[in-house]
Amino acid sequence: MAEIVAAMAMTHSPGLTGWFARAPEEHQQLARRAMDEMRERLHAARPDVILAFSNDHLLNWPINNTPEYTVGIGEEHVGPADWYDEWLALDKYRIPGHPALARHLVNEGARRRLAFAYLRRMEFDDGFSVPMHYLNADGRIPLVPVGMNCTVPPIPTPERAYHVGAMLREIVRAYPGRERVAVLATGGLSHEPGGPRYFWVDEEFDRRFLDLLKGGDHQALLRECTLERMEEAGSGGTAELLAWIVVLAFTSGPADVLAYMPAIAWRTGTGMVVWDMEPRPVDVGPPAGRPGQPTDTEVAQ
Amino acid sequence: MGNVERCDKTLPLNEMIFYVRRDRDLRERWKTDLAGLAREFGLSQSEYEALRDQDIRRLNEMGVHQYYLPQILRLFHGAAANTNSHPALEAYKRAFPDETARALELQTRVEGRQARELR
Numbered sequence: 001m002a003e004i005v006a007a008m009a010m011t012h013s014p015g016l017t018g019w020f021a022r023a024p025e026e027h028q029q030l031a032r033r034a035m036d037e038m039r040e041r042l043h044a045a046r047p048d049v050i051l052a053f054s055n056d057h058l059l060n061w062p063i064n065n066t067p068e069y070t071v072g073i074g075e076e077h078v079g080p081a082d083w084y085d086e087w088l089a090l091d092k093y094r095i096p097g098h099p100a101l102a103r104h105l106v107n108e109g110a111r112r113r114l115a116f117a118y119l120r121r122m123e124f125d126d127g128f129s130v131p132m133h134y135l136n137a138d139g140r141i142p143l144v145p146v147g148m149n150c151t152v153p154p155i156p157t158p159e160r161a162y163h164v165g166a167m168l169r170e171i172v173r174a175y176p177g178r179e180r181v182a183v184l185a186t187g188g189l190s191h192e193p194g195g196p197r198y199f200w201v202d203e204e205f206d207r208r209f210l211d212l213l214k215g216g217d218h219q220a221l222l223r224e225c226t227l228e229r230m231e232e233a234g235s236g237g238t239a240e241l242l243a244w245i246v247v248l249a250f251t252s253g254p255a256d257v258l259a260y261m262p263a264i265a266w267r268t269g270t271g272m273v274v275w276d277m278e279p280r281p282v283d284v285g286p287p288a289g290r291p292g293q294p295t296d297t298e299v300a301q
Numbered sequence: 302m303g304n305v306e307r308c309d310k311t312l313p314l315n316e317m318i319f320y321v322r323r324d325r326d327l328r329e330r331w332k333t334d335l336a337g338l339a340r341e342f343g344l345s346q347s348e349y350e351a352l353r354d355q356d357i358r359r360l361n362e363m364g365v366h367q368y369y370l371p372q373i374l375r376l377f378h379g380a381a382a383n384t385n386s387h388p389a390l391e392a393y394k395r396a397f398p399d400e401t402a403r404a405l406e407l408q409t410r411v412e413g414r415q416a417r418e419l420r
Contacts, residue, residue, distance in 0.1 A: 019384045024412050058368055062319040063310050083322060087380035123323070151368055153306055194367035195304040196397040199385065199404035199419055203411070228302065235303025236367050264408045264419065265385065 002101070002175040006045035006182035007251045007275040008038055009244045011189065012054060012130040015266030018089045023265040034259035034272035035134040041274055042135055047182035049098045049142045050135075051172065053243040054127030054186040056147035059084075060119060066152045067117035069164065072145040073102040079124025079132075088129055095132060095139040101175055102144045108171045114164060122147065131186045141182070148246075150187065150239045157227050161242040162218070165249025185247035187240025189260075189269035190233040197234060203262040205233035206269040209241065213273055216254035221245075237268075244273075251275040309364025314352065317342035318369045321376065331376050357396040385419040394419070 020028060042050075059081060060070060074097045080088050102118070109116040128145050136143070149156070172181055189209060190202035212221040222245075230238040258272040309315070317338070321327040330338050339349040351359040355377060357370050365373070374389035383389065394401045405419055 014383065019382055022384045058319060058366065059322070063308075063315045063366060081323070082325065083328065083380060087375065087383055089381070151305060152310065152366065153302075153308055155305070192304065192367070194370040194372075196361070196400045197304075197404070198371070198390075198393050198397070199401060200407065231303035231305070236305030262407075262411050264404060264411060267385070 002172050002177060002179040002181050004169065004172065004183060004250055004277060005047055005180040006042055006277055007184075007247050008042065008182070008273060009185035009188075009247055010035065010038060010131055010134075010272045011266075011268055011270040012126050012128075012186040012240075013191070013263075013266045013268035013270060014088050014126045014130065015263070015268065016130050016270070017126075017133055018087055019265070023261070023263050027261040027263050027265070027270070030259040030261050031263075031270060031272070037258055038272055038274060039135050042141075042182055042184075045182055045277070046180055047141055048179040049101055049144060050182045050184055051101070051144045051146065052128060052131065052184040052186060053146045053148060053246050054131075055150035055240040055243065057125045057127060058152065059123050059125045060147055061117075063152060066149045068115070068149050068156055070117040070119055070122070070147040071102050071105050072097060072122035072143075072147070073099050073106065073118045074120050074122065075099055077122060077124065077128075077143055077145065080129040081123040081125060084125050084129070088126055090129055090133055093129070093132065093137075093139060095136065096142040098142040098144050098179075100177065101172075101179060101181075104175050105144070105146075105168070105171055108174060109167070112167055112171065114167055116146075127186055131184060135184070148243055150242050151236050155227060155231075155239050156242060158222050158225060158230075158242060158245050161245040162222060162249050165246035168246065169250045183247050183250045185243040185245075187243045188238060189241065189271050191237040191268040192234035193237045193267070195235050195237075198267060199264055200234065201262045201264060201267075201269040202233035202238075203269065205229065205238070206260060206262065206271065210257045210260055210271055210273070213244075213248070213255040214257055216252070218248060221248070234269075247275075251277070304361070305367055307361065307364055308366045310366075312348070312364045313343040313345070314348050314360075314365050315369065317344065318365075318372060322372060328376065355392060357392055361396075390419075
C-alpha cells in the first residue's frame with residue numbers, strides 16, 4: 001500500500017523561468033523563497049515518486065480530442081518540447097518515470113469507471129517543466145505526470161476535479177508497492193492566457209482562494225470557487241486551479257500559503273502552497289508525567 | 302462564461318496550429334509558405350487573411366482558441382524573452398487597448414509606482 005507523504009501546489013507560469021528577472025524585486029524574492037521552501041519540504045518527505053497534475057496546454061492532444069486526464073506512463077520523461085525550450089529558457093531535462101504506478105492509475109481508474117487516457121511519450125510544456133526546474137532539477141525523484149484539460153470547453157467543474165482527486169487518493173493507496181508518494185498541483189492562479197485580459201490578474205479572487213485553502217474547509221471552497229467564478233477571474237487559465245482541487249482531495253486540514261504575488265510581469269497570479277501531511281498527534285490532554293519521573297515543571301523548580 | 306467559450310473547436314486553424322507547433326519543418330514553412338500551409342489544412346480565405354495579418358482580435362472573434370493566439374504571434378516573432386514588451390505582446394496591446402489600459406492601472410497599483418508601460 002502506497003503512502004501519500006507530501007501535497008503541494010504552485011503556479012507554473014513560463015515567466016518563472018523565461019523572464020523571471022522582469023518582475024519587481026519583491027516578487028522575485030517571494031517566489032524564490034517560497035520555491036526553496038517547497039523544495040526543502042518535498043525532499044524532507046523522502047518521496048519515491050512525484051504524482052503531478054497540470055493543465056495540458058493543447059500540446060499533447062489536438063483540439064478535436066482532448067481527454068479530461070492523461071497519464072504519462074513512460075520509463076523516462078524528456079522535456080521541454082522543442083520550441084518550448086526557447087520560450088521557457090530551459091535546457092532539455094530527463095526525469096525517470098514510474099510506469100508501474102502510472103499504469104496502475106490507468107487500469108485501476110478504468111475498473112472504477114474513470115477514463116484516463118495515457119501516453120508512453122508525453123510532450124512537456126510549462127506545466128511540468130517549470131515546477132520540475134525548481135523542485136526536482138536533478139531529476140532524482142521519479143515523476144508520474146497527469147495532464148488535464150482545464151482550457152478546452154467543456155471545462156470540467158471543481159466538483160468533478162474533487163471527485164476524481166478523492167478516487168485517485170484511494171487508487172494510489174491501493175497500489176501494491178510501499179512507495180512514498182508526493183502529490184503536486186501546478187497552474188493558476190488567476191490569468192487569461194491569450195484572452196483580451198492577457199495582462200490582468202484578479203488579486204481579490206486569488207487571495208480569497210488561498211484563504212479558503214488556509215481555512216481547510218473543502219466544501220466551503222467548492223461552494224464559492226465555482227467554474228464560473230474562476231472564468232470571471234481570468235478565462236481559460238484560472239481553471240488550471242482544477243489541478244489544485246484534485247490535490248486538495250488528497251489532503252485534510254489547512255494549507256500553508258507560502259507566498260502570493262499578483263505578478264503582471266509574469267502575466268499570472270502567482271502562488272505556492274504546501275499541506276502538512278504528517279500524521280496528526282492524537283490529543284491526549286496535558287502530559288501527565290510518568291510515575292517515578294519528575295515532570296518538566298518539577299525539574300525547572 | 303468567459304472568452305474561452307468563443308472557441309470554435311471545429312475551426313481548421315485550431316487544428317493547424319497544433320501540428321505546426323510540434324513540427325520543425327512545418328514551423329519553417331510557416332515562415333516561407335503560409336498560404337500553402339493554410340490550403341493544406343483547409344483554412345477559409347478569411348481565416349488565412351486574419352492569420353496573415355496577425356489580426357488577433359479578428360482571430361479571437363472567429364473562434365481560434367485563445368491559448369493559440371499568442372502562439373501564433375510567437376511563430377511569427379520568435380518565442381524567446383516573451384516579456385510584456387515582446388512584439389507578440391505589443392500586438393495584444395494594440396488589439397485590446399481598453400483591457401490593456403486597465404491592466405496598466407493595476408500594475409501601477411500593485412507595484413506602488415507610476416508605470417508608463419506594461420513591463
